[in-house]
Amino acid sequence: MGGCFPCFGSSNNKETGGGGGGGAVGAVKELNRKDSAKDGSIAQSHHVNRVSSDKSKSRNGSDPKKEPAIPKEPTAHIAAQTFTFRELAAATKNFRPECLLGEGGFGRVYKGRLESTGQVVAVKQLDRNGLQGNREFLVEVLMLSLLHHSNLVNLIGYCADGDQRLLVYEFMPLGSLEDHLHDLPPDKEPLDWNTRMKIAAGAAKGLEYLHDKANPPVIYRDLKSSNILLDEGFHPKLSDFGLAKLGPVGDKTHVSTRVMGTYGYCAPExxxxGQLTLKSDVYSFGVVFLELITGRKAIDNTRPPGEHNLVAW
Known part of the structure; x- marks a missing residue:
């Protein structure tokens, strides 16, 4: 298989405990460092578009509740599989329109079937001129290779042939939470309350893993209803980790970074x-919870003045 990144170690060993390579951790830290060195300001954006827009307890000590989701052992390796562009073109029938699941500022997502295994997958083809650049692509591959939880989407592999950038995920048959909350067709029943609370609890468990079990902690930075995907039985999984950052460690309370996220979900502070904390994700979760309770969009410009922003309303 082709398309490996130079910074990835090659290994056939699978990490079963959410582990990853020390080199991979270093790569994530370097990408985060470069991100933090850039200044940015927030601007309004809609739906899938990104805006370019504390833990008070020390994390130095050993904590038995912590899982080594991002261990620092240099012998561990990235587990993501590599695919050639030809393989993924075959899986999606040359990216035919009937295989298209959705699209946005990042590119398009197709339903496909891997010829080698017969597995049904979702293939995210990044727009080379889109909002998710090479840095975000690298972060997503690294993060999802290192993090494993039942409420995080499973990254199967990736393709980096030439200037093509594609990500291969497990297929989530029920789409996104957004699909079941907003702009429903007349024949589609709204989610019942038990299902809404089940989705909220599952998303919270995914965040808890990122914040409290991953080591070092991970700030998701893009929690929204369109990024919560639903498996059979409405089992929720967080997806799209292109904006994720390693959180503060030791006695630090925040990481400084350019402002990125989605308008309507981004914490005001x-x-x-530009000071990012674990609480920034908690604010975004609160917005999603309001969506679940009210059935309203985070930002809805079709509503009367003063009601556009769900939180302000």
Whole structure:
């Protein structure tokens, strides 16, 4: 298989405990460092578009509750499989329109079937001129290779042939939470309350894993209803980790970074200062929870003045 990144170690060993390579951790840290060195300001954006827009307890000590989701052992390796562009073109019938699941500022997502295994997958083909650049692509591959939880989408592999950038995920048959909350067709029943609370609890468990079990902690930075995908039985999984960052460690309370996220979900203190904390994700979760309770969009410009922003309303 082709398309490996130079910074990835090659290994046939699978990490079963959410582990990854020390080199991979270093790569994530380097990408985060470069991101933090850039200044940015928040601007309004809609739906899938990104805006370019504390833990008070020390994390130095050993904590038996912590899982080594991002261990620092240099002998561990990335587990993501590599695919050639030809393989993924065959899986999606040359990216035919009937295989298209959705599209946005990042590119398009197709349903496909891997010829080698017969597995049904979702193939995310990044727009070379889109909002998700090479840095975000690298972060997503690294993060999802290192993090494993039942409420995080499973990354099967990736393709980096030439200038093509594609990600291969497990297929989530029920689409996104957004699909079941907003702009429903007349014949589609709204989610019942038990299902809504089940989705909220599952998304919270995914965040808990990122914040409290991953080591070092991970700030998701893009929690929204369109990024919560639903498996059979409405089992929720967080997806799209292109904006994720390693969180503060030791006695640090935040990481400083350019402001990125989605308008309507982004925590105001982060938008104003660029200081990112674990609580920034909690704010975004609160917005999603409001969506679940009210059935309203985070940002809806079709509503009367003063009601556009769900939180402000």
């Amino acid at each position: 982060y938008a104003m200062t």
